Amino acid sequence: MKTGISVEEARRFVLEAATPLPAEIVPAAKALGRVLAESVHSGRTLPPADCSAMDGYAVRAEDLAGASEDAPRGLPVVFEVAAGGCGERALRPGEAARIFTGAPVPSGADTVVRQEDTDPEGERVGIRIAPPRGQHVRAAGEAVRRGDLVLQPGTRIGPAEIGMLASLGRTLVHVHRRPRVAIASGGDELVEPDGDPSGGRIVSSNSYSLAAQCEEAGATTSNLGIARDTREDLARTLRAGLSADLLVSSAGVSVGDHDHVRPVLEELGGQMRFWGVQMKPGYPLAFGRIGERGAWVFGLPGNPVSAMVTFEQFVRPVLLRMGGHEACFRPVVSAVLAEPLIKKAGRQHFVRVHLKRDGEQILATSTGDQGSGVLRSMSLAQGLLVFPAAATKLAAGDVVRVQVLDEAFFWTREPLA
Amino acid sequence: MKTGISVEEARRFVLEAATPLPAEIVPAAKALGRVLAESVHSGRTLPPADCSAMDGYAVRAEDLAGASEDAPRGLPVVFEVAAGGCGERALRPGEAARIFTGAPVPSGADTVVRQEDTDPEGERVGIRIAPPRGQHVRAAGEAVRRGDLVLQPGTRIGPAEIGMLASLGRTLVHVHRRPRVAIASGGDELVEPDGDPSGGRIVSSNSYSLAAQCEEAGATTSNLGIARDTREDLARTLRAGLSADLLVSSAGVSVGDHDHVRPVLEELGGQMRFWGVQMKPGYPLAFGRIGERGAWVFGLPGNPVSAMVTFEQFVRPVLLRMGGHEACFRPVVSAVLAEPLIKKAGRQHFVRVHLKRDGEQILATSTGDQGSGVLRSMSLAQGLLVFPAAATKLAAGDVVRVQVLDEAFFWTREPLA
Numbered sequence: 001m002k003t004g005i006s007v008e009e010a011r012r013f014v015l016e017a018a019t020p021l022p023a024e025i026v027p028a029a030k031a032l033g034r035v036l037a038e039s040v041h042s043g044r045t046l047p048p049a050d051c052s053a054m055d056g057y058a059v060r061a062e063d064l065a066g067a068s069e070d071a072p073r074g075l076p077v078v079f080e081v082a083a084g085g086c087g088e089r090a091l092r093p094g095e096a097a098r099i100f101t102g103a104p105v106p107s108g109a110d111t112v113v114r115q116e117d118t119d120p121e122g123e124r125v126g127i128r129i130a131p132p133r134g135q136h137v138r139a140a141g142e143a144v145r146r147g148d149l150v151l152q153p154g155t156r157i158g159p160a161e162i163g164m165l166a167s168l169g170r171t172l173v174h175v176h177r178r179p180r181v182a183i184a185s186g187g188d189e190l191v192e193p194d195g196d197p198s199g200g201r202i203v204s205s206n207s208y209s210l211a212a213q214c215e216e217a218g219a220t221t222s223n224l225g226i227a228r229d230t231r232e233d234l235a236r237t238l239r240a241g242l243s244a245d246l247l248v249s250s251a252g253v254s255v256g257d258h259d260h261v262r263p264v265l266e267e268l269g270g271q272m273r274f275w276g277v278q279m280k281p282g283y284p285l286a287f288g289r290i291g292e293r294g295a296w297v298f299g300l301p302g303n304p305v306s307a308m309v310t311f312e313q314f315v316r317p318v319l320l321r322m323g324g325h326e327a328c329f330r331p332v333v334s335a336v337l338a339e340p341l342i343k344k345a346g347r348q349h350f351v352r353v354h355l356k357r358d359g360e361q362i363l364a365t366s367t368g369d370q371g372s373g374v375l376r377s378m379s380l381a382q383g384l385l386v387f388p389a390a391a392t393k394l395a396a397g398d399v400v401r402v403q404v405l406d407e408a409f410f411w412t413r414e415p416l417a
Numbered sequence: 418m419k420t421g422i423s424v425e426e427a428r429r430f431v432l433e434a435a436t437p438l439p440a441e442i443v444p445a446a447k448a449l450g451r452v453l454a455e456s457v458h459s460g461r462t463l464p465p466a467d468c469s470a471m472d473g474y475a476v477r478a479e480d481l482a483g484a485s486e487d488a489p490r491g492l493p494v495v496f497e498v499a500a501g502g503c504g505e506r507a508l509r510p511g512e513a514a515r516i517f518t519g520a521p522v523p524s525g526a527d528t529v530v531r532q533e534d535t536d537p538e539g540e541r542v543g544i545r546i547a548p549p550r551g552q553h554v555r556a557a558g559e560a561v562r563r564g565d566l567v568l569q570p571g572t573r574i575g576p577a578e579i580g581m582l583a584s585l586g587r588t589l590v591h592v593h594r595r596p597r598v599a600i601a602s603g604g605d606e607l608v609e610p611d612g613d614p615s616g617g618r619i620v621s622s623n624s625y626s627l628a629a630q631c632e633e634a635g636a637t638t639s640n641l642g643i644a645r646d647t648r649e650d651l652a653r654t655l656r657a658g659l660s661a662d663l664l665v666s667s668a669g670v671s672v673g674d675h676d677h678v679r680p681v682l683e684e685l686g687g688q689m690r691f692w693g694v695q696m697k698p699g700y701p702l703a704f705g706r707i708g709e710r711g712a713w714v715f716g717l718p719g720n721p722v723s724a725m726v727t728f729e730q731f732v733r734p735v736l737l738r739m740g741g742h743e744a745c746f747r748p749v750v751s752a753v754l755a756e757p758l759i760k761k762a763g764r765q766h767f768v769r770v771h772l773k774r775d776g777e778q779i780l781a782t783s784t785g786d787q788g789s790g791v792l793r794s795m796s797l798a799q800g801l802l803v804f805p806a807a808a809t810k811l812a813a814g815d816v817v818r819v820q821v822l823d824e825a826f827f828w829t830r831e832p833l834a
Contacts, residue, residue: 011832028610032629047790048617082646083606086617102606102719104617143791150793156825159633160795163626163721166610167619167792189500189519193445193583200465200503200521202584209580212449216576229499302519304580317832331827373464374560375584376567378577403832407824408573410748415428415734415820 001288002274006389007313007348010277014287014314017273017296018321018328021177021245028165031157033218034175035324040151042168046143049104054136057118057125058087058097058109061133072119072126081106096125105137112136144168154326176324181214182241182295183207184224184249186234186261187302192226205375206250206300206307213311217319219246234264242268245322247295248315251284251302261299262286270297278347278389279313281306281372287314303372309350309384312405331404333383335364341387341394348389352381353402355409364402382406418705419691423806424730424765427694431704431731434690434713435738435745438594438662445582448574450635451592452741457568459585463560466521469498471553474513474535474542475526478550489536489543498523513542522554529553561585571743593741598631599658599712600624601641601666603651603678604719609643622792623667623724627717630728634736636663651681659685662739664712665732668701668719678716679703687714695764695806696730698723698789704731720789726767726801729822748821750800752781758804758811765806769798770819772826781819799823 002009023037052058059075067073075096079088087106091097096113097106105112111131119126144150150164157175165173190204191197204226211221222244227237241247249261262272265288272288279285284306286299298315300307312330320328335355343349353364367380383402387394394400404410419426440454469475476492484490496505497515504523508514513530514523522529528548536543561567567581574592582590607621608614621643628638639661644654658664666678679689682705689705696702701723703716715732717724729747737745752772760766770781784797800819804811811817821827 029625029628032632044614046619048614048619051617053790083604085605102604102619138788138790142786142788144793151796155796156823158796158823159626159629159725160792160798162629163622163725164792164796166622166625167721169610169612169614169620171610187500187519188502193586193588195586197461197465197586200468202463202465202519203586205580205583208446208583209576211446212576212579215449304584308576308580313832325825325828327825327828327830329829329832332829332832369559371470371555371559373470373555375577375581376561379568379572379575379581381577404827406573406575407827408742408744410821410824410827411742411744412746412749413744415730415746415749 001272003276005274005277007277007279010274010285010287010314011317013273014318015321017289018318020324021179021322023174024177025172026175028162028171028173031173031175032159032162034157036151036153036155036157036173037176037324038174039149039153040165040168040170040173042144042146042148042150044144044168045141045146046167047138047140049140051102051104051138052099052112052136053101053138054112054114055100056112056114056136057127058091058099058105059111059113059127060091060093060109061111061131063094064127064130067127067130069128072128074121074124074126076124096127110134110137154324156325176322179219179245179319179322181219181221181246181248181319182224182244183210183214183221184227184237184241184247186227186229186237186249186251188229190226205304206302209304209308209375210248210250210300210311213308213316214319217316218323219319229260231260231264234260235267238264238268242290242295244295246315246318247290247297248300249297250300250307265290265297265299269294280347280349282310283347285310285314304375305372305378308378312384312403313350331410333362333402333404334399335362335402337385337394337396337398337400338363338365340396341366343387343392345390345392349387351385351387352377353383353385354380355382355402355404364400382409418689421693421695422691424694424696427691427702427704427731428734430690431735432738434706435735437741438596438739440591441594442589443592445579445588445590448590448592449576449579451574453568453570453572453574453590454593454741455591456566456570457582457585457587459561459563459565459567461561461585462558462563463584464555464557466557468519468521468555469516469529469553470518470555471529471531472517473529473531473553474544475508475516475522476513476528476530476544477508477510477526478528478548480511481544481547484544484547486545489545491538491541491543494540494542513544527551527554571741573742593739596636596662596736596739598636598638598663598665598736599641599661600627600631600638601644601654601658601664603644603646603654603666603668605646607643622721623717623719626721626725627665627667627728630725630733631736634733635740636736646677648677648681651677652684655681655685659707659712661712663732663735664707664714665717666714667717667724682707682714682716686711697764697766699727700764702727702731721792722789722795725795729801729820730767748827750779750819750821751816752779752802752819754802754811754813754815754817755780755782757813758783760804760809762807762809766804768802768804769794770800770802771797772799772819772821781817799826
C-alpha cells in the first residue's frame with residue numbers, strides 16, 4: 001500500500017479500477033442518460049417509401065414542362081393520398097393526385113408541387129411552375145436504411161436517441177448497468193438527520209451529500225447507516241455493503257486512534273491500494289478492494305467538505321466510467337483570479353470559488369472560509385480552483401484552472417446572452 | 418392571434434406565460450435538482466460547542482509560554498475526550514487532556530496542540546511548541562449559528578445543499594412542484610413503437626423524444642397516445658390532458674387540410690396566442706392556453722427534428738421556469754464555423770452542428786443532411802447554430818453562436834485537459 005501519493009497518482013490508481021459494468025436490458029423510454037452497450041442497426045427503412053415533403057399535388061414532372069405563372073398547366077385531380085393512406089392506383093400521364101405531407105407518392109408520379117404554386121379549380125388544378133423531377137419527394141431510406149448502423153456502443157442516450165430507437169421499433173435496449181454504491185458512516189458522535197442532536201451530537205450529513213453526488217453520477221445507492229466506533233460494529237455495518245460495486249465509508253470527524261476503518265477492511269478481505277493523498281482538503285483518503293473481484297472501497301475523510309471534494313476527484317470519475325461514460329471529468333474552465341491566494345508547498349489545494357462571467361472572461365473569487373467543516377462554502381461555490389502542489393502563491397489577475405461543479409453555471413438567463 | 422412572428426417575439430410570449438409552480442413538500446434526500454421554495458434558517462448552532470480540529474492535546478496556552486523544540490514542556494494527561502464524548506471535568510492549570518478531532522474542548526482548556534508537536538511519555542506529554550491561544554479549536558457556530566439564513570428561495574438543490582439540510586435536521590423541504598406535461602400525437606399513419614409498421618405506417622417517435630426532453634427539464638409526463646385524424650378523436654385525446662400544466666401535441670407529419678389541432682383546441686376552450694414562427698426547422702408552431710387559468714398548450718410540428726428544435730427553443734425554458742429555475746436557457750458558446758452556409762433571408766435557422774474543441778477555440782461543422790425528418794442529425798449534433806433571420810450567408814471562419822444541447826460536451830476525458 002502506498003501512502004501520501006500525489007493527486008495525479010491517486011487518479012491513475014482509481015481509473016485503472018474503473019471498467020464499464022456489464023449490460024442490462026431496460027425500456028428504451030427509460031434509458032435517458034444511460035450509455036449504450038450494443039450496436040443498434042436499423043431493422044427498417046425510413047421513410048418506408050418515397051413520400052411527399054409538402055402538402056400539394058403529386059405529378060409527373062414531364063407533364064409540366066413549360067408551365068409558368070403566365071402559362072399555368074391544368075391537370076385533372078384523379079384521387080387523393082393522405083398520410084397513412086396509399087394511392088388508389090398508379091398515376092397516368094397528364095394526371096395529378098392531391099397529396100399531404102408524409103403520404104406515399106403514388107406510382108407513376110415522380111414529383112410534388114406544393115399547394116402554394118397551384119390554383120385548385122373544382123376537379124382540376126392549375127399549376128404555375130415547371131418543377132424539376134423529384135422535387136419535394138423524400139426518397140425511401142432518406143432517414144435510414146434497413147441494416148444501417150445507427151447508434152454506436154458508448155453513445156450516451158439523449159432525447160434524439162430515444163426518438164430514433166422508437167422510430168426503429170426498438171422498445172428495449174442494452175445499456176451499461178448503473179453502479180450500485182453502499183454508503184456507510186462511522187462515529188459515536190453521529191446521529192441520523194431526524195435524531196436527537198443534544199449532548200454535542202452532530203448529524204451524519206455525509207451519507208446524504210454523498211448519496212446525492214452518487215445520484216448525479218448515475219449510480220444507485222443504499223445507506224448502511226452509522227457504525228459506532230468499535231471494530232465489531234464497523235465490521236457488521238460494512239459487511240452489509242460487500243455486494244455493492246462500490247463501498248464508500250466516511251469516517252466520523254474522528255480519525256487517528258479511533259480510526260478502525262482500515263483494519264476492519266483488511267479483516268473483511270480488503271486490500272488497500274493507497275492511503276493518504278497530498279491534497280487539501282482531503283488528505284486522509286483510502287482506496288482498495290475487497291478480494292480480487294469484490295467491491296471497490298473508498299474510505300473518505302469525515303469532514304463534510306473533505307468528503308465532497310475527494311468524492312469529486314476520485315469517486316465520481318470511477319462511477320461514470322463504470323456506467324460506460326468515456327468523458328468522466330467535470331468541465332474545466334480558465335478563470336481570472338480576483339484576489340491573491342497563498343499556501344505552503346506540498347499539497348494540491350482545491351479552493352472553493354464563486355465564478356462570475358465578466359464579458360468573455362470568468363472571474364474566480366474564494367467563497368471565504370475554507371474550513372473543511374463549513375459545508376456552506378461548498379453550497380456557495382460554483383467550482384474548485386486547482387492550486388498546484390508545488391505552488392505557494394497566486395496573484396490577483398493570474399489565470400487559473402477551475403473545475404466547474406455546478407452544471408447550471410453554463411446555463412443562461414437570456415437565450416443568446 | 419398573431420401569425421408568422423419572429424423567434425424573439427415567440428420567446429417573449431411563452432416566457433410571459435411561465436411562472437414558478439406552487440411549492441410542495443418532499444423528502445430532502447430526494448430533492449436533488451429541485452428549486453427551493455422557502456427560506457431555510459438554521460435551527461441549530463454548528464459545531465454546537467468549541468471543538469478540536471485535530472487529534473492532539475487540549476491545553477491552556479498560557480501554560481506553554483516559552484516551550485520549544487529545545488525546551489519542551491511536560492504536562493500530565495489527566496483525561497481523554499473522544500468525538501461524541503465530553504470531558505470528565507474542567508481542565509486545571511498545568512494539565513493536558515488527550516483529544517480527538519471533533520471532540521468538544523473541555524472547559525478550562527483554550528487551545529489544541531496537534532499530536533505531531535508532542536511526545537507522549539507514559540501519563541505525561543512533552544509539548545514542543547508555544548501555541549497561540551485558540552489554535553486548532555473550531556469555535557461553536559463556526560459553520561452556522563441558530564437563526565442564520567442558510568439557503569435562499571430559488572436555490573437549486575445540489576449535493577452540498579442536501580448535506581446542509583441533513584446537518585440542520587431538516588428531512589423535509591419545500592420545493593417548487595415539477596411541471597406535469599401531457600403529450601399527444603396525431604396522425605392516421607402513426608403507430609406506437611411496438612406496433613405494426615407495415616403499409617407505410619411510421620412510429621409516433623415524437624411522443625418519446627419529447628417525453629425525454631421533458632424529463633431533462635425536470636417535468637413529469639403522461640403519454641396520451643395517438644389521436645386519429647378526425648376532430649372527434651383528437652378532441653377525446655386532448656381532453657385527457659387538460660388537467661396537466663402543459664399540453665404538448667405534435668401533429669403527425671400531416672398538416673394542412675388534415676390539421677384539426679387548432680379548431681379542436683378552440684372547441685376545448687383554448688385561446689391561441691400565436692401560430693407560425695419565422696424559423697427553420699419549425700415554422701408550424703402554435704401556442705395558447707385552455708381558458709384563463711388552464712393548461713398551456715403547445716402545438717408542435719410533426720417532423721421529428723422540428724418537434725425537438727421547437728421544444729428546445731420554447732417548451733424547455735417554460736418548464737424550467739415553472740420548476741423555479743431562473744437560468745432557463747441552454748449554454749451558448751462562440752464557435753468558429755468550419756464551412757460556408759447559405760440560406761434565404763426571412764427565417765432564423767437552427768443548424769445542427771457537430772462541435773469540436775481545437776485548443777481554446779470550438780469548431781462547428783454541420784452534421785450534414787438538415788432535412789427535418791432526419792433524426793440522426795439531432796443525434797450527431799452537440800449544438801444548434803443560430804443563423805440569424807436577416808442573414809443569407811456565413812463564411813468558413815466566421816464566429817457564430819451555438820446553443821449547446823449536449824451537456825456532456827463540457828465534460829472532459831482528462832481531469833485538467
